[in-house]
Amino acid sequence: MSKNKNTEQKIFEAATELFIEKGVDRTSVRDIATKAGINLALMNYYFRSKENLFDAIFANLVKKNTKDLIKIMDSDLELNDKISQYVSTYIDILIENPLLVSFFMAILHRSREKITEMDVIHNLYGREKFTQQILDEGKKGTIKKTDPSHFYVDMISMITFPFAIKPLIMDKNELNEADFMEFIAYRKIHITQMLKDSIKPCP
Amino acid sequence: MSKNKNTEQKIFEAATELFIEKGVDRTSVRDIATKAGINLALMNYYFRSKENLFDAIFANLVKKNTKDLIKIMDSDLELNDKISQYVSTYIDILIENPLLVSFFMAILHRSREKITEMDVIHNLYGREKFTQQILDEGKKGTIKKTDPSHFYVDMISMITFPFAIKPLIMDKNELNEADFMEFIAYRKIHITQMLKDSIKPCP
DNA sequence: GTCTATACGGCGATAGAC
DNA sequence: GTCTATCGCCGTATAGAC
Numbered sequence: 001m002s003k004n005k006n007t008e009q010k011i012f013e014a015a016t017e018l019f020i021e022k023g024v025d026r027t028s029v030r031d032i033a034t035k036a037g038i039n040l041a042l043m044n045y046y047f048r049s050k051e052n053l054f055d056a057i058f059a060n061l062v063k064k065n066t067k068d069l070i071k072i073m074d075s076d077l078e079l080n081d082k083i084s085q086y087v088s089t090y091i092d093i094l095i096e097n098p099l100l101v102s103f104f105m106a107i108l109h110r111s112r113e114k115i116t117e118m119d120v121i122h123n124l125y126g127r128e129k130f131t132q133q134i135l136d137e138g139k140k141g142t143i144k145k146t147d148p149s150h151f152y153v154d155m156i157s158m159i160t161f162p163f164a165i166k167p168l169i170m171d172k173n174e175l176n177e178a179d180f181m182e183f184i185a186y187r188k189i190h191i192t193q194m195l196k197d198s199i200k201p202c203p
Numbered sequence: 204m205s206k207n208k209n210t211e212q213k214i215f216e217a218a219t220e221l222f223i224e225k226g227v228d229r230t231s232v233r234d235i236a237t238k239a240g241i242n243l244a245l246m247n248y249y250f251r252s253k254e255n256l257f258d259a260i261f262a263n264l265v266k267k268n269t270k271d272l273i274k275i276m277d278s279d280l281e282l283n284d285k286i287s288q289y290v291s292t293y294i295d296i297l298i299e300n301p302l303l304v305s306f307f308m309a310i311l312h313r314s315r316e317k318i319t320e321m322d323v324i325h326n327l328y329g330r331e332k333f334t335q336q337i338l339d340e341g342k343k344g345t346i347k348k349t350d351p352s353h354f355y356v357d358m359i360s361m362i363t364f365p366f367a368i369k370p371l372i373m374d375k376n377e378l379n380e381a382d383f384m385e386f387i388a389y390r391k392i393h394i395t396q397m398l399k400d401s402i403k404p405c406p
Numbered sequence: 407g408t409c410t411a412t413a414c415g416g417c418g419a420t421a422g423a424c
Numbered sequence: 425g426t427c428t429a430t431c432g433c434c435g436t437a438t439a440g441a442c
Contacts, residue, residue, distance in 0.1 A: 007425075007426085023312060023313055025226070025229060026228060026313070028416075028417065028418080029417080029419085030416080030417080030418090038426080039426065039428085040418095041419085041427070041428085042425080043418095044418085044419060044420070045425070045426080046425095048419095049418075049419075050418065050419090099312075102311060102315075103312060105309065105311075105312065105367050106312040106313065108305060108367060108368065108370065108371075109226055109302075109305040109309040110226055110309065112305075115370050116370050116371065116374040121371065122374075122375075124371065125368075125372075125375050126375050126376075149372075149376055149386070150389070150390065150393055153361075153364070153365050153368075153372065153390075154361055154397065156364070157360040157361050158357055158360050158361065160364070161356070161359070161363070161364045162356050162360065164308050164312075164367075165311065165356075167315055167319050168318075168319065168327065169328075169352075169356065170319075171325075172328050173329075183352070186353070187353065187356075194357065194397065194401050197400050197401060198397050210407075231434075231435065232436065232437090233434080233436095241408080242408065242410085243436095243437095244408075244409070244410085244411095244437085244438080244439095245407080245408065246436095246437095247436080247437060247438075248407075248408080249407095252436075252437080253437095407442105408441105408442085409441080410439105410440090410441080410442100411438105411439090411440090411441100412438085412439085413437085413439095414435100414436090414437090414438105415434105415435085415436090416433105416434090416435075416436105417432105417433080417434075417435080418431105418432100418433090418434105419431085419433105420429105420430090420431080421428105421430085422428090422429090423426105423427080423429100424425105424428100
């Protein structure tokens with residue numbers, strides 16, 4: 001406490017960076033110890049095993065990065081505004097940490113069996129209030145009859161997937177890092193427009 | 204040749220299945236040898252290393268699964284038909300092998316550095332003829348001014364991403380395997396409609 | 407081409423001194 | 425709490441007999 005950072009925290013942060021950057025299976029506990037500037041044995045003192053450390057890190061990453069999104073989803077905003085804000089905020093989060101999607105997809109393949117058992121995962125997908133808003137609007141006839149589960153899948157697909165295939169997009173369109181971020185920033189408007197078009201009937 | 208399957212082929216097929224199922228880094232060469240029913244040393248006789256074998260397998264998987272899609276993209280079909288056929292064919296391919304997307308995403312994280320250097324990867328993304336068709340239609344004024352690179356990203360995002368988050372979709376919507384496939388099948392119509400709406404102006 | 411046997415290093419994990 | 429030292433295992437890769 002009186003120190004700069006406690007050891008547990010140093011291990012946790014070093015491992016987080018390495019897991020995201022190199023992947024869990026290509027990061028050794030020795031890598032983590034070196035990066036954290038501590039001894040190998042300390043990892044096992046604080047966390048029982050590498051897999052245990054991974055579980056804690058993954059839960060933390062999900063929680064930290066979905067906090068703002070959940071707040072928006074559960075808010076009293078009107079549907080159109082909610083969509084705009086969600087898209088924009090989500091993209092901002094991923095611009096801050098572009099490897100997050102790719103890392104998360106890798107985990108989804110690696111830990112298929114246990115992923116739905118992780119409590120924190122249930123924050124991620126399909127909030128009730130938002131779902132209800134889409135259904136309500138549909139009943140009022142102001143929007144097309146829209147299946148909320150497909151709407152939600154469309155939305156997160158278009159937001160997140162481009163980050164997963166970032167190297168391909170950059171290569172094919174000959175973009176550098178800054179260009180890619182511009183490409184992504186444009187998608188805020190583009191995706192919002194597509195989603196609104198998909199629920200609003202032609203006048 | 205006179206035998207049931209030659210050894211090289213047995214290794215190749217066993218490794219392919221294991222890589223897709225468990226991931227490359229969690230598959231050992233001993234796993235592969237056992238599954239192929241051959242000796243460990245044979246792997247190194249035919250392929251120089253595990254990484255080498257992986258490269259061959261990955262290239263083969265991309266080639267095999269994009270063949271039909273490229274044919275459609277490069278065909279003389281009219282734009283609307285081309286979109287419908289592409290979406291439908293792509294989804295059929297993934298229904299046949301639902302782990303393919305998830306596996307591919309994991310590789311995109313694992314092998315970020317070398318992925319764009321793999322020749323075969325350039326088949327995957329943005330075919331010239333299709334791009335030109337979108338631009339041409341835009342000029343004719345029959346569709347909204349649409350950026351082909353965003354259109355393409357939208358399309359593959361909405362097609363493939365749901366397979367990557369399959370466990371989450373199944374869990375949240377309480378779907379079993381058959382339900383999920385029904386959910387996916389419905390997306391053929393849904394995605395085609397969304398894409399057409401995104402380029403066709405309201406009448 | 408296919409096998410047995412084995413080298414060698416890195417892995418995750420722990421015992422035990424301080 | 426933190427270290428050194430080491431265990432036992434499994435990873436990839438190879439040498440050499442058949």
